[in-house]
Amino acid sequence: MSQAKHEVFDLVLFGATSFVGRLVAEHLAARADAENLNWAIAGRSETKLAGVRAEIGCPDLATIVADAHDDAALLSLCARTRVVISTVGPYALHGEPLVRSCAQTGTDYADLTAEVPWMAQMIERYQVRAAQSGARLVFCCGFDSVPSDLGVAHLQSQARTRFGTPCQRVAMRIQAMRGRVSGGTVATMTNMARQLRDEPGQQQYITDPYSICPADKRPTTKQRPVTRPFWDRDAKAWGAPFVMAAVNEHVVHRTNALAEPSYGTEFSYNEAQLTGRGLKGRAGAYGLAGALGTFMAAVSFQATRNLLERFVLPAPGQGPNATKRANGFFDVRFHGHTPSGDTVRTRVRGDRDPGYGATSRIFGEAGLCLACDNPGAVPGGFWTPASLMAEPLTARLERHAGVTFVADE
Known part of the structure; x- marks a missing residue:
């Protein structure tokens, strides 16, 4: 030393x-x-x-x-x-x-x-x-999970200021994003897939949205994660599952639970990625959902995971150059609804690629x-x-x- x-x-x-x-x-x-x-x-x-x-x-x-x-x-x-x-x-x-x-x-x-x-x-x-x-x-x-966690906190602060109450329902939507996940994130995802295959009992931590909340502060509100393509009425666009939603949703629910709960006991939250409007947006949503499902299935098996890691996926320690990092960005939208039906919206934007810059x-x-x-x-x-x-x-x-x-x- x-x-x-x-x-x-x-x-x-x-x-x-x-x-x-x-x-x-x-x-x-x-x-x-x-x-x-x-x-x-x-x-x-x-x-x-x-x-x-x-x-x-x-x-x-x-x-x-x-x-x-x-x-x-x-x-x-x-x-x-x-x-x-x-x-x-x-x-x-x-x-x-x-x-x-x-x-x-x-x-x-x-x-x-x-x-x-x-x-x-x-x-x-x-x-x-x-x-x-x-x-x-x-x-x-x-990027996992600060924009999500602080974005919800920012939206709820606005709701309390304007309406005197937090939003009961909040949705986060990836409006646009340029960049790729890091090699470290890919390694994490493939290792999790390996663990879930070898230790099926760990699946409960993923499927239970409150699994990292304190045991004595776990709400009973049923959550509705996005698992398939859908038409988002708030965003007026097609949406598809977002690859990191499960992680961010768990973190946001723990934040609520630790604050006893500052967003309310009936708080619901989910995340998705928007793909646009019309036939192109619909096709994009189904294409993105299919690609995500195929990827998760592929990394669940040793043989296909080895092929992906060898020929397709970025390895830990690898990443884009400074120009590509600077040309990346993200634009995340939050839509909230109070119990009385009032709406609140917040945008979180970043001027670098999500995975690295x-x-x-x-x-x-x-x-x-x-x-x-x-x-x-x-x-x-x-x-x-x-x-x-x-x-x-x-x-x-x-x-x-x-x-x-x-x-x-």
């Missing part, structure tokens, strides 16, 4: 040598002086960490060598920082030791996971320990929010982006990450 043993950091980026990790490091390097941030990068290889330092123009940045499965090294790392943010996935394979170390040492934590079964298991195993140590742990701090900046700002915007008296435990840091993170994203939140009249 290159830093003095007594030095304590505000933030450590674990997994800095991954493709997304390098982008997060680049963002933090650009923001560190303005935040007066004392930070370090961590990973398995000192040589690769030195390469990251050179790439981001921080030759004197501290580095910490630690393996994701070395408990002693992870405990030492956590003892030297107030916040750890991790890009080391799939988290079901590599994430538990760091979560355990943070929960034990009282170190705040954020990651980019989209693995609902793993999140549920971590909450079950370490919630009590985190509550005792004071560690605040936050999953899903990238936007995610790296969103994640970097989430880490800075944990490190620099003191959550104060918020107790330890597992939180969501909106339940722990909705207002300060929303402000940060608008100022520094190219993400905007706009209420539609």
Whole structure:
């Protein structure tokens, strides 16, 4: 380890040598002086960490060598920082030791996971320990699921201001998006498919929309996820299932439950991707739904999954160049209905591709929010982006990450 043993950091980026990790490091390097941030990068290889330092123009940045499965090294790392943010996935394979170390040492934590079964298991195993140590742990701090979680929170704030009550029904719709999912996200999806095949009992975490909610705060309202093409009356367009909807929907429901519940006990929420109007929009919806079904079926079997990973899918550590990242974007719409029938709309837009450019900046700002915007008296435990840091993170994203939140009249 290159830093003095007594030095304590505000933030450590674990997994800095991954493709997304390098982008997060680049963002933090650009923001560190303005935040007066004392930070370090961590990973398995000192040589690769030195390469990251050179790439981001921080030759004197501290580095910490630690393996994701070395408990002693992870405990030492956590003892030297107030916040750890991790890009080391799939988290079901590599994430538990760091979560355990943070929960034990009282170190705040954020990651980019989209693995609902793993999140549920971590909450079950370490919630009590985190509550005792004071560690605040936050999953899903990238494109999955910050725009969804903060978008709903923004819409509900507008509803309370205008009508004095939150919306009972909310729908998120992907209006438009350019970019592709990261190799890390693909690895996560294929690993989840493998787990669900080998451990059928884990399917319950996916099908139960409240599986990561506290056991004593799980609503009984029936949810209606989008599973097939449909005509969206609010958007006046055709829609199809959205590949990351199940993850985002779970996170939004946990946010509601943790706030006891701020969106109401009858709150319902789903997500979908819009494909347009007329015959073209209808054909697009059926085509997208069919492609998604085919992909999920293919990754469920070893032989076809191996072929996809070898010839089609991006591998972890790979990603688009800076021009492609800058040319990407996302445009997400939220439609809400109050119990009395009033409607509220919010738009969330990002000016980079979702899987890399936007995610790296969103994640970097989430880490800075944990490190620099003191959550104060918020107790330890597992939180969501909106339940722990909705207002300060929303402000940060608008100022520094190219993400905007706009209420539609």
